[in-house]
Amino acid sequence: MTDIRPFTLTIDQAELDDLNRRIDRTRWPERETVDGWEQGVPTDRLRRLVDYWRNGYDWRRCEAMLNGFGQYKTLIDEIDVHFLHIRSPHANAMPLLLTHGWPGSVIEFHKVIGPLSDPVAHGGDAADAFHLVVPSLPGFGFSGKPAHSDIGVETIARMWATLMQRLGYDRYVAQGGDWGSAVTVSLGVQAPPGLAGVHLNMMTVMPPDLGSDLDAAEQAAVAKAKHFADVESAYARLQATRPQTIGYLLADSPVGQAGWIYEKLRTWSDCDGEVETIFTDDEMLDTIMLYWLTNSGASSARLYWESMGSFRPHRIDLPLGYSQFPAEIMAPPRKWAEVVFSNIIHWNSLDKGGHFAAFEQPALFVDEIRTCFRQLRRSGA
Template sequence: MLTDLTEFRIDHSEDELADLRQRIQNARWPEPGTHDSQGISPDHLRELTDYWASGYDWMATQERLNRLPQFTATVDGLKIHFIHVRSDRPDAIPLILTHGWPGSFLEFEAVIEPLTAPPADQPAFHVVIPSLPGYGYSAKPVEPGWNFERTARAWGELMRGLGYARFVAQGGDWGSLVTSSMAGEKVDGLAAIHLNLPLIFPEDPPAQPTPAEQRALSMAAEYSAKGTGYYAIQATRPQTLGYGLADSAIGQAGWILDKIDEWTDHRGSLWDYLSRDSVLDLISIYWLTSSAASSARYYWENARGRGFRGPVIDLPVGVSVFPAELYAPPRHWADAYYPNLIHWNELDRGGHFAALEQPETFVSELRTCFANALEPYASPSRADPAESAG
């Protein structure tokens, strides 16, 4: 049940920013590593954090974000922050978008307007973008239990509480697990989903893999061997990690920049692909909300004896595979998981943060996925989301 629906504004002070700048200026830096594989170089990180301290304008970001309709509401006992932008179109499709780590609701900023106010010949959406429990401006859980299954149920309550009897969902990273769980559990009102990280892997790997299968197997093996250090720490000792990241702006920036640099499709030059401001927007959300430990705990919650192979989903499913994603399975592996696959497309550009990296492609994929899969929607009669709390 959704209660306590309240309008929300981001409100960080100049004192907080002055403290951030002082921490950056007083940071103690380690010596360079002995090999590039050991992590972000001091020069790369120092370039970004120097700009964070002297050139980046958080207050402009805060003002821009506060132009978006933001709310908090209590769902399953936890205060959840979300953006809710309604389309003017009477046939708009209600859509909930779920981010992952080290992302936030900010990943979807550039896709809100094209989804809610598209050309007349394209489908329109009412867009809801919640922050995961312990992330950004959502509350930090004070007891265990907020895993992706519980989040999936909460998202169903959120959408129904906003007056949407029928809706669709999209997710990548943790959002893929949340969205898949919504579909697997047949959350009331959910009509179809779209994923940009399909959680499919054969129970018995092929003895003689095709080139596409071999690529997927190699990606999985590479990630397992060299890319899971962050995961192991956050899944086992999130609290211990949190002390350092909550106290050190340099540490928090490095922890996130390492993954943005590794997981995006920048092809050699990150700053030719993403702006420093867009990366610092993400990092600043983690720093200013002090959510390093609480976001890492989501890994601990979801590592309690469960695997990450997705469920079999009977609902309509669409999948977009971006080439620089952590894992890109071949199309035919989807048959065992998604018997009602309505869309599968393998793109030529983009990585783990699809909506941030390639917003136009991301929007096009959602339009194509959902346009012909669903019957026409009737918009809820209540135009003011605050009224939808009942």
């Protein structure tokens, strides 16, 4: 089957009632033995978020938002791929493929969909308009879950190329961060017919020789990478080695799933330690719900098992843009990137923003995408 099927999201009330019963039966651990987030999410912070989840949060609002964008499914390589498809009202719009990461979802992009697809309605220029295709990664959200191994980022990139072809887009650009960056890099390496260029907001490149003669930017990049490896990467090692084991916890405990994601939203965003200054409770819980309702804790973790080795340099000769947000977990200097990316058309460092760029700083993200791909519109490359 190669048809494109409209998808209307309607979660049965019984599932929401079950969630509430599980929250009510939560067995909480004792509080942490230090102040702050050093041991993970502080008990009082997670209790506060969960209390709102139980007593104030409205899933139907999120459900209506997603349905309002236009949701679809199509079968590719035996996996039912869920995606948002937003056609711009401007006939000459450029098709743009946006890929999320973990612990993200298509919800990451909900603030940029309007400005990117209909710039005139948001104070912009029709010449910057995009048709948007925003798929859920296999094993994430409302996409199907792989029934066998070998569904890594290289396979997903080929699936995305099939999706764009199936939608009738013979020329398009692609963007991604986190796992979305790995998929987008794989697209750039494969260079399928029609792909005109790529943009990343996370990049994992290292020089071939990390000697002692490093400039200040290189030293800072090495220090940032070391901090991630030493302090922040335990979750990735666990998901890359034992995704099934962590999956039992995430499938059975909504509070466990909430804490697993809430901590990353705080740690990786540019929030000065106070995540609620960047994301509303509703936004965080919308993200958590796309993992809880679809029981995708294990299936999303398996992408780490499949593809952790894919976060490595790959040569790309297509036009490539990069936006460095200051709180991103990696900060490669441009000269490292130039070793493997031969055609960098845009490189910019922003003053604010973190790992969830489109979610945190939508106006800056939109401006970066417009600026990068404007060059391809002008040149027709």
